[in-house]
Amino acid sequence: MQAAETEYDVVVALNYYTPYVSGVTEAARVTAEGLVERGFRVLVVAGHHDPASPSRERINGVDVIRTRVVARIGKGIVSPSFVPTVIRWARRAKLLHLHLPMLEAGAIALGVRGVPIVATYQCDVTLPSGAFNAFQTWCLDRSHAVAMRRASVVAVTSEDYARSSRLARVMSGKTESLPAPAVDRSGGLPKFRDGEGLHVGFLGRIVEEKGLEYLVEGFRKLGPDARLLIGGDFAKIAGGSVVEKVRGAIGDDPRVTMLGFVADEELPDFYASLDVFALPSVNALEAFGLVQVEAMMVGVPVMASDLPGVRMPVRLTGFGRIVKPRDVEGIAAALTELETADLDAEQGALAARELYEAASVVDRHAALFTRLIERQVQPTRG
The missing domain is CATH 3.40.50.2000 (Glycogen Phosphorylase B;)
Incomplete structure (x- = not known):
């Protein structure tokens, strides 16, 4: 992969990417790969959470760069090179797609000028009680607020969730409902069944x-x-x-x-x-x-x-x-x-x-991204 010579249509930033498995990473993966199928050039930048995976690779047409992780705090990772790496590539791209929650989101958004930003907001972060966790939550909310203010669009899985969010007022007026793309899992056999009961x-x-x-x-x-x-x-x-x-x-x-x-x-x-x-x-x-x-x-x-x-x-x-x-x-x-x-x-x-089927949801992502790229909308100044 000759990433240094490539200009991308979309740079995607999130803390965890495949082979890590969660709803967020699966949604990011399916969307990124679906965009590639529709002719977009896509780069994903994520933390190198699994040393067994390469720091750079191409997965189903998506280029992936993983930045070195030096520490872990709860569910979060500390990767000093993550923010500058995302900013460097996003400045050379046509659109930046941020997946939140992500502590670094605000710093990234502040460092990217003249490039439309779509911030996909998955959920508020809720941590157990305690002074340190309260501080973490405060930092995350402030970072997410900065990213949302600078974003052209805040994508949410549902307006129902957006209205209930702690950051509802910040994202008000710029949300677009884009649920996670669901993969067709049909065609299986009931190999896990044990008897005729429920x-x-x-x-x-x-x-x-x-x-x-x-x-x-x-x-x-x-x-x-x-x-x-x-x-x-x-x-x-x-x-x-x-x-x-x-x-x-x-x-x-x-x-x-x-x-x-x-x-x-x-x-x-x-x-x-x-x-x-x-x-x-x-x-x-x-x-x-x-x-x-x-x-x-x-x-x-x-x-x-x-x-x-x-x-x-x-x-x-x-x-x-x-x-x-x-x-x-x-x-x-x-x-x-x-x-x-x-x-x-x-x-x-x-x-x-x-x-919710993946093809139609990715089509909606592609239409949104194309619209923003063509308009070259400047992020809202926070």
């Missing part, structure tokens, strides 16, 4: 904001034939996982299976094994839930928490049930209801595809 599934990082212990407690109120499949990494998680808390909730219940990381090629089989997908999130760190949309698109109804953004796929499609966060009895009732609910799987899948 099969409930979860997929995601095993972290605090997912509320998995409440899902487990609610599930355990179901009958003996029910099964709960929990897929997701808990070994390589920024900030650490809560796998022991989840295992404690499971106890010796043989109906619950911890699958660990589920590879991309196994995802169609995973979704094909489910009767219900559960997203029991408990706080604002979850603002959408890409996996719930992937489940809907293959005809699996969803039980989702009543949180801003998270509830919108169920609200807009009608394909599932919404429950209060941390409501164990509500979770049990919703799962029981969905087992016998008269839902049209074909119509539910169609509705989800029309709203």
Whole structure:
């Protein structure tokens, strides 16, 4: 890859990129690769969080530069060369795409002049109580506010979430709803099933904001034939996982299976094994839930928490049930209801595809980026 000789249409900046797996990195990856398929030249700059990955490579047409990480603070990484690297490449590009939360966003936005900026705001950061965490949150909010003020557009997964954000006033008037692009996971076989009973599934990082212990407690109120499949990494998680808390909730219940990381090629089989997908999130760190949309698109109804953004796929499609966060009895009732609910799987899948399928969502990104590039809109001065 001769990155130094290349001018890019879009430079994408985020702290973590593939091979790290999260909703944010997956959305960034699918969007970047989709833009390449549509003729854009795309560079991603991210932290070099995994020493096993190269510092520079090309992945499915996307050039990737990873900057050296010298320290980690909770879920964050410290990479002194990250900001100057992004600024250097963004100044030579036609558009800069920032994925927030990202502490460095404000500094990057201040360092880039004459280039349109799109700031995709995934969610507010919510940390445990304590003076240091409060300071971190304050710093993040201030940095994000600077980036939003200088951005031409603030892309949000839903206006529902944007209205609830701590930074709602800052982004007001410049938001555009662009949900995360969902990949088609159809065509799988039910290889994960164990019997004919209700099969409930979860997929995601095993972290605090997912509320998995409440899902487990609610599930355990179901009958003996029910099964709960929990897929997701808990070994390589920024900030650490809560796998022991989840295992404690499971106890010796043989109906619950911890699958660990589920590879991309196994995802169609995973979704094909489910009767219900559960997203029991408990706080604002979850603002959408890409996996719930992937489940809907293959005809699996969803039980989702009543949180801003998270509830919108169920609200807009009608394909599932919404429950209060941390409501164990509500979770049990919703799962029981969905087992016998008269839902049209074909119509539910169609509705989800029309709203969230990757091709149409990337088309919307491409149209926005093209419009901003052609207009050469100057960022709003903060």
